[in-house]
Amino acid sequence: MDLKDELRSIAGNHVFSAKEEIIPFLSDASYFTGDEPIAVVVPGTAEEVSKIMAVCSRTETPVVVRGGGTSLTGASVLKGNGIVISMNRFDHVLETSVEDKYVVAEPGVRLDELNYHLEQFGHFYPPDPASSRAATVGGSLSTNAGGLRAAMYGTTKNWVLGMEVVMPDGQVLQFGGKTLKRTSGYDLTSLMVGAEGTLGIITKAILKIWPLPETKGRAVAYYKSIESVGEAVSELKRLGITPMIAEFLDRLTMNSITRNKGLKFPQDAEYMLIIDVASTRESVERELSGAADVLKKFGPIEVTTTTDSGEMEVMYEARKGAYASLLTERERSTQRVVIGDIVVPASKLADTLKESIEKMKELGIHSGLVGHVGDGNIHANIYADLEDEDEMERVEKFQREFGAIAIRHQGSVSAEHGIGMEKMDLLIDEFEGKHSLGTLELMKKIKRVFDPGDILNRGKLLRR
Amino acid sequence: MIDARLLESLDNATKDCISCGFCESVCPTLPASDYDLSRGARGRVLLGRALYKDLKEKGATEVNVADSFYSCLDCFACVHVCPAGVNAGEVSDIAKEIITATGSPLESQKKNVATMIVNSTMKYGNPLGLRKKAASWSEGLEFDGSSKTLLYTGNMYQLMPFSKSMGAMKAKLGNRAAERIAGYFKSHPQFIKLSGMFQDRTTREEMENSLRNIYALLRKSGADFNYLGEKEPYPGTFLYDLGYMEEFKEYANTVADLFRSEGVRRIITIDPHTHNVLKNNYPGVVKNFDFEIVYYLDLLDNKMFEPGEEDIEYHEPCYFTLREPVYREPEKTLSLAGNVHKPRRSGKNNFCCGGPSELLYPELAHSVSERRREQLEAGRGRRVVTACPICYANLNRDRDVTDIANYLSEHIKG
Ligand SMILES: Cc1cc2nc3c(=O)[nH]c(=O)nc-3n(C[C@H](O)[C@H](O)[C@H](O)COP(=O)(O)OP(=O)(O)OC[C@H]3O[C@@H](n4cnc5c(N)ncnc54)[C@H](O)[C@@H]3O)c2cc1C
Ligand code: SF4
Ligand code: SF4
Secondary structure, three states: OOHHHHHHHHHHOOOOOOOHHHHHHEEEEOEEEEEEEEEEEEOOOHHHHHHHHHHHHHOOEEEEOOOEEEEEEOOOOOOOOOEEEEEEOOOOEEEEEOOEEEEEEEOOHHHHHHHHHOOOOOOEEOOOOOOOOEEHHHHHHHHHOOOOOHHHHOOOOHHHHEEEEOOOOOEEEEOOOOOOOOOOOOHHHHHOOOOOOOOOOOOOOOOOEEEEEOEEEEEEEEEEEEHHHHHHHHHHHHHHOOOEEEEEEEEEHHHHHHHHHEEEEOOOOEEEEEEEEEEEOOOOOHHHHHHHHHHOOOOOOOOEEEHHHHHHHHHHHHHHHHHHHHOOOOOOOOEEEEEEEEEEHHHOOOOHHHHHHHHHHOOOOEEEEEEHHHHHHEEEEEEEEEHHHHHHHHHHHHHHHHHHHHHHHOOOOOOOOOOOOOOOOHHHHHHHHHOOOOHHHHHHHHHHHHHHOOOOOOOOOOOO | OHHHHHHHHHHHOOOOOOOOOOOOOOOOOHOOOOHHHHHHHHHHHHHHHHHHHHHHHOOOOOOOHHHHHOOOOOOOOOOOOOOOOOHHHHHHHHHHHHHHHHOOOHHHHOOOOHHHHHHHHHHHHHOOOOHHHHHHOOOOOOOOOOOOOOEOOOHHHHHHHHHHHHHHHHHHHHHHHHHHHHHHHHHOOHHHHHHHHOHHHHHHHHHHHHHHHHHHHHHHHHOOOOHHHHOOEEEHHHHHHOEEEEEEEEHHHHHHHHHHHHOOOOOEEOOOHHHHHHHHHHHHHOOOOEEEEEEEEHHHOHEOOOOOOOOOEEOOOHHHOOOOOOHHHHHHHHHHEEEEEOOOOOOHHHOOHHHHHHHOHHHHHHHHHHHHHHHHOOOOEEEEEEOHHHHHHHOOOOOOOEHHHHHHHOEOOO
16 A cells, blocks of 8 residues: 555545645745645544554654644745645534633634634633634644733743643653643643644643633833833833733834724834733723833833723734735735744843844845834844845845844744744754753754654754 | 736736735635635635646646636635735636636636536526526516516526535535536537426425515515516526636626617616626626616615514625625614624625535535534524525525525514
8 A cells, every 4th residue: 555545544535645735735824835745634533643643653754734834934834755734624622611721622723713712701812823813723832822912921831731642653642631730740741832743743732721801901102212112111021010912013014004904103103012901990090001101201202091992902903914014015926024033031122122123224124123022022024025036145144143133132033933944043043152052952852752753844943 | 828818817816925824714615625725715826826837837737726716605705814915716716717718728627517507508598598497486476567677586596496406416426427417418408408307396485485575575665677587587697607708798798688678777686696796797798788786675665674573693695795895785674673693704704605616516515504504503593594595595404594585574564
């Protein structure tokens, strides 16, 4: 039996190999094009995944696992030969316990669907990458996704209690569990978070959930200098004010939102800072005015506050859609908006932002700066023409330098998008910067223990 | 050779895609196909791109793209979430036009079932050659032969009983056998009329009942109009939907000529598909198509309805919600006679009933409509009301759906 027949004997007609069925799997949201897989399998049960992995292990066939295929780093397309396993059919929420504060979901459930389900229980799952309508539980766990609300709730890793994992040899294992705490040996659940499909295949996830905040309020400040933004956020942190959302946008991004969504901003504002507080009805006004007072200390052009949910929703969607607004303003269709994604300690924000802008100017990079600054995360939305070699070279150079700035300020080269194929060298830079290349060697050893044949997501994350 | 204009449209429609996958998350055919990405919105755009490149570089393609595009429901849910403004539905439309164009290098990818429908429409003015049966609902009703206003059913309500049983037959036979049979009909269109024997009787009674109710509602509102009876042609919507643009153009002109020869000035439409094709597609292919097109709900005297307390679950037609301009009259009128609720996936996030795939991909259509039924039913148990015969026929699995005309007729004062 050849490989395809063997896969068919396991997953029936959920095995694709015709050219037209394969083409859609060659792309994710990154600018990488994947290699053609021998086949794509869309299994429906952990047992099927286990059998498929046993076959792949025996035949030494590399495997890429795919969720929503929204990866920005080429993590969900194939490099080299092998097959793709799509987890889309795992699209059920299995169990919800408000009392014990967890939900059990299959990995193919999209994050917005999960939250729609939880809303009916008055709860939510906080990680909210801007791609939440398409990103799946499995993919967001595997990239340790962040998002707007991470300022208060942290990233995905804070919300994963346990999981079921199919190992490369086909074993089905349970990591973690349904309790909010446990100390029972190595924390393999955490190891899987951010592993980008290189260690095992998640077939079930137990996630922590939280009551929806009673009410929210928003303070918005506009500044002329980037330092003011950085300092305002640091000061909020210093005073123990933890916003639910702390986002900043630059003028280029504001202009594009104005053109695409019709929202208006003060004319001479160069930067906008959005601070959301989540609280009880009684205290939201007080917390909001506390935050506004801090924002006023740093020479704003204007500070406004609101608790009107309609008004807040419009702005939230505009921020979430900032990338979309920038996209519609491409000069050529060969242009992409490549996203830089670094993180630094909040106290280093002002310097980091300043240095990043200088570097952009120096290299002639056309980019909007936005960020989840509440947790020190800055995104550079860079216009890059894939067919312009010179421009791509400059963009790559900037990405390296952007990473270097983060490393210099004790941050990281990847805040939330992961490494994939895009940042393998930057990852080395990061550990070199810490004089700790041994850490990478340890990661490689761990990878070998989990996946001795190196069949899972080969050629990603760690350079061989 | 492919028309340079078509190739350029395909280029323009696909080039901005950044493959973010947002469109996939709302596309009804993706989960319904068990996540065959080529049957989802992003897959269609990526395949459209691949097709464009092949045609541009080699003038031909080895990729079998037809099923991806033909299975598109043309619902346009995808365009509302695309950050780059791409419309996968439009990509499918252009690709279908490329496949069906005269001398297309994709000739072998044409669908026999589609060609059969096209041939029969061209020959008989009805996809199944059923003009006589299409007029039987009007027996005994009076029309004003001198009126310049025409009640134009477009045969849509009347086709549903056949499309339903043919879909069921096709699902039973499997795609290949159905394609072979259709291949035979394609070259012997005279036998297509036999398909009139295969109709779902209950659906036929229900559809005729709706037509009579629409007639009565209009009459009660004081409207006078003519009806063409057996002369009434089908508007050619399938030709347009299946990408047969050359045939559509020719056909639309014969329909327009007939309207003119009957002295028609104003046309009352009664289903969203016919309304859309006359209003938006005819003017593009018929010179001086200057008829006034009105939807029947716009002509109703709203004072005749009795306020109702019943909680109803309204399924909106994609053509009225996902395309511009949005047409809100059905919901407004329904609210006069009941408490209207809508499922989460409504408005700009509407979820199609699956109907547009019924003839070519009945299993896919069934799977889409099952999902929609779940959304409509989730924890409610309310009566579902539709405002389109296709939605009605596809969602009414357990005889628990009501057409808007029938619902309104139940709520007339006195
Ligand atoms: C417009 C846009 C905005 C974005 N905004 C954000 C943002 O604000 N914050 C953020 O953090 N990210 C963001 N992203 C990046 C991306 O959406 C996230 O990384 C997302 O979490 C990936 O989810 P996915 O289901 O699409 O995964 P995929 O892209 O399918 O896969 C991602 C990785 O996870 C692995 N994987 C998938 N499923 C499994 C499984 N079941 N078991 C094991 N491994 C698996 C894959 O092999 C791959 O390595 C954005 C992307 C886009 C396109
Ligand atoms: S939403 Fe738009 S950009 Fe994203 S994959 Fe679909 S068509 Fe492409
Ligand atoms: S038009 Fe509808 S069926 Fe077609 S690709 Fe878009 S969402 Fe899917």
